[in-house]
Amino acid sequence: MGNKSPEKNEMQLAILEQGGTQEKFVTGDLWIALELAAECKSAGYPGTLIPYRCDLSNEEDILSMFSAVRSQYSGVDICINNAGLARPDTLLSGSTSGWKDMFNVNVLALSICTREAYQSMKERNVDDGHIININSMSGHRVLPQSVAHFYSATKYAVTALTEGLRQELREAQTHIRATAWQSSSPERVLSVGQCISPGVVETQFAFKLFDKDPEKAAAAYEHMKCLKPEDVAEAVLYVLGTPPHVQIGDIQMRPTEQVT
Amino acid sequence: MGNKSPEKNEMQLAILEQGGTQEKFVTGDLWIALELAAECKSAGYPGTLIPYRCDLSNEEDILSMFSAVRSQYSGVDICINNAGLARPDTLLSGSTSGWKDMFNVNVLALSICTREAYQSMKERNVDDGHIININSMSGHRVLPQSVAHFYSATKYAVTALTEGLRQELREAQTHIRATAWQSSSPERVLSVGQCISPGVVETQFAFKLFDKDPEKAAAAYEHMKCLKPEDVAEAVLYVLGTPPHVQIGDIQMRPTEQVT
Amino acid sequence: MGNKSPEKNEMQLAILEQGGTQEKFVTGDLWIALELAAECKSAGYPGTLIPYRCDLSNEEDILSMFSAVRSQYSGVDICINNAGLARPDTLLSGSTSGWKDMFNVNVLALSICTREAYQSMKERNVDDGHIININSMSGHRVLPQSVAHFYSATKYAVTALTEGLRQELREAQTHIRATAWQSSSPERVLSVGQCISPGVVETQFAFKLFDKDPEKAAAAYEHMKCLKPEDVAEAVLYVLGTPPHVQIGDIQMRPTEQVT
Amino acid sequence: MGNKSPEKNEMQLAILEQGGTQEKFVTGDLWIALELAAECKSAGYPGTLIPYRCDLSNEEDILSMFSAVRSQYSGVDICINNAGLARPDTLLSGSTSGWKDMFNVNVLALSICTREAYQSMKERNVDDGHIININSMSGHRVLPQSVAHFYSATKYAVTALTEGLRQELREAQTHIRATAWQSSSPERVLSVGQCISPGVVETQFAFKLFDKDPEKAAAAYEHMKCLKPEDVAEAVLYVLGTPPHVQIGDIQMRPTEQVT
Ligand SMILES: NC(=O)c1ccc[n+]([C@@H]2O[C@H](COP(=O)([O-])OP(=O)(O)OC[C@H]3O[C@@H](n4cnc5c(N)ncnc54)[C@H](OP(=O)(O)O)[C@@H]3O)[C@@H](O)[C@H]2O)c1
């Protein structure tokens, strides 16, 4: 998630998905930020990375983060809902708390950040913002892996939320156009409601899913050449780089060797 | 949800979805129960209806209901996850509490009841049980109605949960067969993982969605001849009446006049 | 497919899917007819079965069949598009002719019959007709079985055709209502656009798919208790038995033991 | 579709979708070729464009085109199945010939080209080829536009064919690996089975659909800022540019202003 001041072409990135210490930055989402920062730099802009600590399962934390971004950087222009997790709680015998953890980050935090990012864009008349959800192939088909079934349900919800968001924004535009929150150029509308649905990416994901069995986690990434966080970052950059009249609804991507 | 003693062919129905007073019985789920009870009666069985008060957004309430059913009727054989609600909280400006309410009943309570019903069946070696989710057409496509977008996301989750449940049970069978929880007849396996996806049904649903605007709610059912709760009940009875080797994955049904 | 005269409550069934000799009647579709005929009989109606020879891959044959039904029985009221086949032609090395065979019956004949049945209903102001497509679970997800990939593509097409048909009829009604092709009762509209999507059914299907390897074909039905044609017929009867305001969009059904 | 000689890094593009005169080149597919050619040039390769006349609704024409490419350029490395059309034949009253025309190009020609391109890659041990289907958003949801219903069915078929192709190739690899048709590097596998699903693109498409009503056709592109062929070409280039271990299954893209 970031704050891009369109006038000055500066990009200050504040990664919002950080739950813990600064070391925890070395996760998928950091890659997206790093690539964006590098891209900014190579394009001559003073892109910087501003880590922001925030527990996304706590709504107050999210709201104060958005407040801070607002007071310090005026607001949010690009929101990449990347944070997410799986817990190994099956449907037949899982614990309720594991299910709740997945819902709270994968669905609820994503929804709160989306709403806050949209409100931030709206109040500043930003009309070329982006809200990109990092969904999953598990948001499109249910694999026969019991430990991933509830996770898959949360990602199915993300599939619906992405399409719902796309629709609400089209509707809002129509309304907004009448009330003059609309730039001079008719093509400048918010390209929100986009998602990227990767298959297996080599990250900390499996190590958190199987937190009591690191060998099992490592094995998840060993039998094939997985996607790398950079590959997802490249897809995000492709989406961000499309012209304003192009809306990427979904990019489904997998390791070439992935069977399922 | 009910307790059917297969030996004695008795059916005592305990409607679990009741959150409030006895008047609240007059809802969709009651119809299913009434039809089941009537069917029992006409088939010569002493079917009765035992209302059970339980707030499904409270896990302890659910667990003590299952305890009560266990101690009084030995356990649950048929679980119809029918309770559900919509709140008018859009994605762009909805309240977090409205979103939580929908998740808590539509997804979490359904998941808890499913787990508890399965455990109840398993401990008594019931091998012809049913778990039927009342999903929605909104679990299959996102309508351009902002007030229903988050609701739709919860129903997308139900679509995934139904398929996940079907798969887990197939897997469990394989395992269970080895440990002798499997009846003599190979065809006697639990037909869980089924759902019914109705379009507009004339119930209290819209009156709870638009609780501040009863006229708007009434209007939702006026422009066409809607499904009736009995129609959904008939679909449930069709599912319950199929032989053990038949698994109905989903029945998608709409009012003939429904456009969307 | 049948001709039901609503006034006299007679049912004369003309099974349209017969490509060959009378022996070939012993296929899935016959079961639907037999069950309908039995049901008619037990309800006191003089239901009869009139086999009609017709090669569905030949448009002229279809059109003359509809002509014959028209001149002899006034027209068609219920159309069950059941005929279908799979050929073992994979995408990487299949023969073009195998692909064409599948398209011609599964998609094109179904579309022609649908159009002719609709026109027949329309010209006689039939407003409680049915057009039911026998789709497949392969119309909803692509299984990792190369020999079924092109077949699956034809059934995906059927999924779209069923939904398209539902929409066109809603649209036609609106128009027709204005031109007085609409009965007095607003609820009497054609319940077309319905489909049933079975998993594995024990029929001649696999024997035609693997026509050079009957053992392989037999094996397809041996490792589990499959659906029987009667189970599909029961689903058709359930659909036909719903009241006019109920539209069943899709029934997805599988053998309880089917994994995929 | 093109012939890329990996050794010499030369790219000779043969646009296969040309059915008529050279003027007809100014269509969507040409843009992809032009962009590829420009990209080649700017990367220092002698990319050229070799138009090839071929009626895709004629299998012999397709086969002789592949023969010609084989004898002149050794074979095909990248196959972009872009040719496609819609005819305004509805389900309730369309002509059979219109339906056939759509099937012949959108489904059958795509399948034949896919098979021939795969065989061409296989016989030359090409292991970084691409087969990209230009699908449509209409391959994912059925819009309430009667004139597009059969077209939508053909694109649903493309959705299934893309996934089927992905699976067959995974399977082929496994087998092929054992028989040594597999390069030294395990990551070098064919990235086939990819598709791009655009919403409305401003091309000749609508003018062919409504060939008797050019004003209606023009109107289809007037009420919003549509996708341009270049936007689809950019998506193709993004897909072609991903590293060998990345498989883009689908990119769904729409004009930002498109409602449906
Ligand atoms: N890896 C895969 O195979 C795969 C495949 C498809 C989709 N995805 C999706 O990709 C996204 C990123 O996952 P990943 O693979 O990069 O996994 P990861 O390495 O575990 O990273 C997950 C990120 O989410 C953050 N996060 C989790 N809970 C949080 C909370 N309560 N508050 C703040 N931050 C929190 C983590 O921060 P901390 O480290 O500080 O906890 C971490 O930065 C997720 O949405 C996931 O569902 C992953």
Ligand SMILES: NC(=O)c1ccc[n+]([C@@H]2O[C@H](COP(=O)([O-])OP(=O)(O)OC[C@H]3O[C@@H](n4cnc5c(N)ncnc54)[C@H](OP(=O)(O)O)[C@@H]3O)[C@@H](O)[C@H]2O)c1
């Ligand atoms: N009506 C439609 O158009 C429609 C369409 C598709 C699907 N559905 C689904 O059909 C199902 C039944 O809905 P309905 O149309 O019959 O709506 P309804 O008339 O509002 O009935 C909902 C039922 O859920 C119960 N419930 C809600 N929250 C509860 C809680 N916390 N604890 C216990 N019970 C609770 C309600 O009990 P109280 O009355 O005591 O609160 C009521 O019995 C839902 O899953 C809904 O999503 C409805």
Ligand SMILES: NC(=O)c1ccc[n+]([C@@H]2O[C@H](COP(=O)([O-])OP(=O)(O)OC[C@H]3O[C@@H](n4cnc5c(N)ncnc54)[C@H](OP(=O)(O)O)[C@@H]3O)[C@@H](O)[C@H]2O)c1
């Ligand atoms: N069996 C399964 O596992 C399964 C699963 C899902 C869906 N389905 C679907 O169920 C439907 C019925 O198939 P089935 O399983 O009953 O297979 P089946 O035993 O092979 O029956 C197919 C029927 O289609 C008829 N047919 C085929 N081509 C024809 C033509 N050109 N002209 C006239 N009739 C023709 C056959 O008639 P002749 O015998 O005279 O050729 C036969 O009556 C098909 O749409 C199939 O796709 C089957």
Ligand SMILES: NC(=O)c1ccc[n+]([C@@H]2O[C@H](COP(=O)([O-])OP(=O)(O)OC[C@H]3O[C@@H](n4cnc5c(N)ncnc54)[C@H](OP(=O)(O)O)[C@@H]3O)[C@@H](O)[C@H]2O)c1
């Ligand atoms: N335009 C849209 O809104 C849109 C949206 C989604 C997807 N698409 C898809 O995009 C693809 C390209 O369509 P387009 O929009 O670029 O339409 P277009 O301008 O009409 O181009 C279609 C191309 O297909 C070729 N073609 C058609 N039939 C052929 C045949 N029998 N033999 C050889 N070539 C044939 C045409 O060649 P000739 O000109 O020589 O006939 C033309 O080059 C199609 O698959 C279409 O379904 C289009």
